[in-house]
Amino acid sequence: MKLIIDTDPGIDDAMAIAYAHASPDIDLLGLTTVFGNTHVAQSSRNARYLLDLLGADLPVATGAALPYGSDTYQPSAYVHGDEGFGHFTDVPQIGSDHPLPAAEYLVEMARVHRGELSVCAIGPLTNIADAIRMDPGFLSNLAQLVIMGGAVFCPGNITKHAEANIYHDAQAAAEVLSSEGNMVLVGLDVTLQTLYRACDFEDLAQASKATGGFLQDISRFYLEFYQNVAGEDGCGLHDSTAVIACTHPHLFQMVETAVKVDVAGEALGATRAVDTGVKVRVCRDIDGQAVVDLFTGQVASLP
Ligand code: BDR
Numbered sequence: 439m440k441l442i443i444d445t446d447p448g449i450d451d452a453m454a455i456a457y458a459h460a461s462p463d464i465d466l467l468g469l470t471t472v473f474g475n476t477h478v479a480q481s482s483r484n485a486r487y488l489l490d491l492l493g494a495d496l497p498v499a500t501g502a503a504l505p506y507g508s509d510t511y512q513p514s515a516y517v518h519g520d521e522g523f524g525h526f527t528d529v530p531q532i533g534s535d536h537p538l539p540a541a542e543y544l545v546e547m548a549r550v551h552r553g554e555l556s557v558c559a560i561g562p563l564t565n566i567a568d569a570i571r572m573d574p575g576f577l578s579n580l581a582q583l584v585i586m587g588g589a590v591f592c593p594g595n596i597t598k599h600a601e602a603n604i605y606h607d608a609q610a611a612a613e614v615l616s617s618e619g620n621m622v623l624v625g626l627d628v629t630l631q632t633l634y635r636a637c638d639f640e641d642l643a644q645a646s647k648a649t650g651g652f653l654q655d656i657s658r659f660y661l662e663f664y665q666n667v668a669g670e671d672g673c674g675l676h677d678s679t680a681v682i683a684c685t686h687p688h689l690f691q692m693v694e695t696a697v698k699v700d701v702a703g704e705a706l707g708a709t710r711a712v713d714t715g716v717k718v719r720v721c722r723d724i725d726g727q728a729v730v731d732l733f734t735g736q737v738a739s740l741p
């Protein structure tokens with residue numbers, strides 16, 4: 439499967455990118471970056487560092503720095519660390535970005551690989567909304583758009599109503615989720631059923647010294663956050679779960695429904711199943727252990 443990941447790396451983003459690189463089912467064509475867990479320039483810097491570590495010579499196209507309608511934004515440093523990679527800072531600057539901005543790159547790649555390209559969006563949806571604004575045929579050129587975002591049948595994580603990726607640009611999310619296309623929403627409803635514990639990172643690091651060791655290092659901060667804030671003995675494989683949904687949809691139970699995003703007010707970023715509107719497939723249940731095992735099995739095969 440040809441895949442582009444739209445990402446804000448980000449600790450669980452790094453895990454998802456490593457998984458996609460390792461997976462024999464995925465032909466990873468490139469990354470596009472967005473603000474979110476960190477500022478967009480840092481997202482790109484982290485993406486290029488990670489690709490270099492993985493030995494993957496792939497383009498990184500930089501995208502949106504701010505959400506729609508706002509000139510401010512605060513990165514989620516308390517979840518992902520000051521530079522997005524936990525306690526690991528001063529991330530080396532490696533290589534340079536693709537000449538096209540993210541949305542243009544996405545539009546172009548969707549045209550070139552018409553009907554064959556999957557896009558997995560694991561950050562705020564600003565680049566995807568930009569691509570749809572730029573080319574109304576963008577989504578119909580894709581094989582599928584799989585989104586890590588939302589909390590349709592469960593509480594949010596950044597507020598009691600909203601999941602972080604949707605909350606960070608609710609307007610963009612509303613535009614994307616009301617556009618016609620083959621879309622799958624992989625939200626907290628399922629990603630919180632993929633708990634990855636310190637002992638899982640330890641096993642991963644034993645099997646894969648460079649990649650697994652790096653993921654273990656950066657995850658310490660993330661695990662501390664989950665322990666201190668959510669009282670959880672592990673973190674959710676949010677972004678990896680969305681990548682796995684691209685190639686292994688049979689591990690998920692999905693329902694077809696329209697999804698409305700609150701774009702203002704106390705429930706900003708809430709994702710509600712509603713009766714009218716464009717239907718998307720929302721993941722409602724998951725074989726969480728199978729997803730965890732698949733993730734470990736593939737990433738453990740890396741150096
Ligand atoms: C999502 O928000 C970010 O913090 C994670 O990288 C993931 O994409 C989970 O709500």
Ligand code: CA
Pocket residue numbers: 445446447448450451474475560561677
């Ligand atoms: Ca992310």
